[in-house]
Amino acid sequence: MNPFRFSLEKVLDVRWTVEDEAKNNYGQAQQALFEAEENLELLKQEKEMLMEVPAQGVSRMQVRYWYLIELDRQTLQAQNQVWNLKEQVKVMLNQYISAQKDRKILEKLEEKQKEAYELELKLYEQKQLDEMSNRSLMMG
Numbered sequence: 001m002n003p004f005r006f007s008l009e010k011v012l013d014v015r016w017t018v019e020d021e022a023k024n025n026y027g028q029a030q031q032a033l034f035e036a037e038e039n040l041e042l043l044k045q046e047k048e049m050l051m052e053v054p055a056q057g058v059s060r061m062q063v064r065y066w067y068l069i070e071l072d073r074q075t076l077q078a079q080n081q082v083w084n085l086k087e088q089v090k091v092m093l094n095q096y097i098s099a100q101k102d103r104k105i106l107e108k109l110e111e112k113q114k115e116a117y118e119l120e121l122k123l124y125e126q127k128q129l130d131e132m133s134n135r136s137l138m139m140g
Contacts, residue, residue, distance in 0.1 A: 001120075015099070022098075029085065033086060036078065040081075
């Protein structure tokens with residue numbers, strides 16, 4: 001008998017590649033989210049520090065006011081970016097999980113086919129042994 005060969009081996013290889021890509025995309029999305037959350041936290045800290053410093057004079061108060069408005073705008077933009085990246089991380093995680101499931105299904109099929117092959121091989125070997133035994137009995 002020929003050695004076991006999984007007929008969908010190439011498809012399984014592709015599934016491994018898809019899973020690896022999904023895993024990398026998920027990791028990159030997590031990294032982008034981490035960086036966006038850090039940026040948001042820095043903006044919040046900068047605003048807190050600015051609020052603690054007393055403004056002296058009308059012109060400084062105006063500059064601080066406009067700077068606070070800009071910080072609020074950047075903070076809102078950073079919050080939106082964090083929200084979007086959180087959604088992207090969820091999507092990437094779902095894609096990764098789906099790719100894992102697809103691969104595992106094929107691996108399970110390969111395992112079942114290999115078990116069936118090994119059983120068939122044992123039956124074939126037993127048949128061969130039985131035939132040799134019968135021949136030796138007939139000759140001897």
